[in-house]
Amino acid sequence: MDMEASNSDLQNIEKLFRENYKSLCNVVNRIVHDWDAAEDVVQEMFIKIWKKRNELKIETTLKGYLYKAASNAALNYLENNKRFKLHQEITEKNTANQIIDESVKLEQKEFEERIDRALDKLPPKCKAIFVLSRFEGMKYQEIANHLDVSLKTVENQMGIALQKLRDDLKPYISGEFMLWPLLLLALSYLLMNI
């Protein structure tokens, strides 16, 4: 890479990469729910941009394009890998400053896993739309632009997502369920102190 033009292209793409790689991976990961796949998808995207750099012009204005491309790449990935995935890994949470009983932590983890599974059961497009809204805080119109669907599609897919998630998670959200580990904890605390 001795050339001026290529050098500045390389510097630009490096900047673009450094500034966006982490959040792109996280966006894609929320949709595909597979961290390694997410990293692959995003890297693949950068390679494509590099190859097309003469048409694209690598600038920071590419940012919007990047997120759009990432959402679509994630969606494609989901559609090509439709098989149900088991979740071997649960994100480690920093619990150093929370003093919670093991059993509660376990419930919490279990519940999070149920949520992940419920999300993964959604049809790919439906999931992508929901994830972009709920996790990325995108407006419906932005989602529509990102995924090249109509606003109406976003609206009804959001409805479908919410309905399916609620149906799936119903056994765990009846209100009391969330409380009873705490009740047990309180009870055991009482018993121990008698």
Added chain:
Amino acid sequence: MDAKYWELLAKYFSGEANSEEQKELLGWRSQHAENDKMFKQAEEVWISIKKKEDRNPDIELTWEALKNKMLADEGEAKIISIKSKKTKWYLAAASIIVVLGISLLITQGGYERIATTDNLEVFYLPDSSIIYLNKNSKLKYPKEFGTERIVYLEGEAYFKVKRDTLRPFIIETESTRTKVLGTSFDLKAYEGNEKMQLVVESGEVEFSSKEIESNKVVLHKDEMGVLKHKDNGVMKQKNDDPNFMNWKNDKEELKKTKQYKNEYSSPTTYLYTQYNWKENIIKQTIIEGRLHSAAIFTTYKNVKMRASYYSSHGKKLGEEEFTVNKTVYPGLFVYYKYKLNNWLEDTKEVRVEIVEAKVVEE
């Protein structure tokens, strides 16, 4: 329950519902205890599905791997080539030049000469530029470059010029002068050839006739400079020959070059490392470094390194070997990191050397 209300609920929780929709939803909610229950459940689901903490990818390592991939895909990007045809008159003129060249070599002694017959040669110049010399060609260059990097070519060569804006790179042939500021290219200038051609694949190159000093063209990607006859000027046109550079990609020929054989047989000659080290809180030494490859053709992997550590008196306290399990592409580098198990020692100096490496077979 009607799908319409699910849509409304989703809109409501995501903040997309307008005031009319909000009113409609709240009206629906208060209509029936069942509706209220549904609303609460949906709300709980919405709230429970929280964004997890962002994960942190290894930006440094990923960028390095990505860059390697991007550059490896590049192939050779910048090319210039010059072609010519022989005439008798020119042959005579050329032989005079050759004689002059030799006498220069004798009097100054500061030149290297590389000549090929039916073989190719690939080698580095003193400034780390890389040259591919085609068959029946000669390249003469000073053992050390001064303020200008001037080389003399008869025949054809491909130049991958090290960027150095302060010292322009100049290739003289019998009838042309090519000036580059850092790029790679191929130049054909067979002695006595009448027609000279220069092809640029990318970059910016100034191509001029020696005969008519003021006559120069600036060439860019896919452009060709032509000198039909030394009395004519140089002209610019589109490169119409896609095979112009094919000779330098001839794998079989390249494998016969000294450079290729050396890279293949003694990987450690072409690998070098830069590193620094620090101690962590339990007095272990953490070494962080870059492993560079000066190879032109060969890709290496599984690079075995040896770290030795010394006391303040220079006494060797111990050594450890470790392997960098990364692919080291020709001319590129990788990062590595290693932790020594030397917490019982008072380490004052660390040296890292390369022990061996495997060649990635094509």
